[in-house]
Amino acid sequence: MTNKELQALVEKVSLEYFKKPFLHQAIFNSRLQTTGGRYHLNSGNLDFNPLVVEIYGLDELLGVIKHELCHYHLHLENKGYQHKDTDFKLLLKETGGSRFVKPLKAKKRLEHYRCTKCQADIFRQRKINTTRYVCQCGGKLKHLTN
Numbered sequence: 001m002t003n004k005e006l007q008a009l010v011e012k013v014s015l016e017y018f019k020k021p022f023l024h025q026a027i028f029n030s031r032l033q034t035t036g037g038r039y040h041l042n043s044g045n046l047d048f049n050p051l052v053v054e055i056y057g058l059d060e061l062l063g064v065i066k067h068e069l070c071h072y073h074l075h076l077e078n079k080g081y082q083h084k085d086t087d088f089k090l091l092l093k094e095t096g097g098s099r100f101v102k103p104l105k106a107k108k109r110l111e112h113y114r115c116t117k118c119q120a121d122i123f124r125q126r127k128i129n130t131t132r133y134v135c136q137c138g139g140k141l142k143h144l145t146n
Helices: 003-018 050-056 058-076 086-095
Strands: 026-028 037-039 046-048 111-115 121-124 141-143
Touching (some): 003 026, 037 058
Antiparallel strands (some): 037 046
8 A cells, every 4th residue: 555545545534434624644654663653743644554554454554544533633623632531532432443553563582491400481581691690599591492
């Protein structure tokens, strides 16, 4: 999906679900890491994470578009546009937008070690030098993660 197609989709969703036009710019922003989209208060533009479409497809993107359009339209009407506001929660429910985007990043892989003496399992985010570090009981550690 290109930025031009995204712009057309956002304009269509805005008219269909909100009965109001979307008059600003909508683009894909690959620098977004964990969020599905972002509404810019100053400019009124919307950014969307391209991973949402790649990983989960168009249905999930539609939920994110509705979510960001809730921020957009409520802010322009000087109503509560933040996640905590009742106006936002009601409009999001009314339009069927998603409250949260599904996880976009894989969880970090943990390094797994086992003590040869007490059989304790030890998990670390980074590899450790097993010749230098030992278990609390004094036993040697064996690296199990491939």
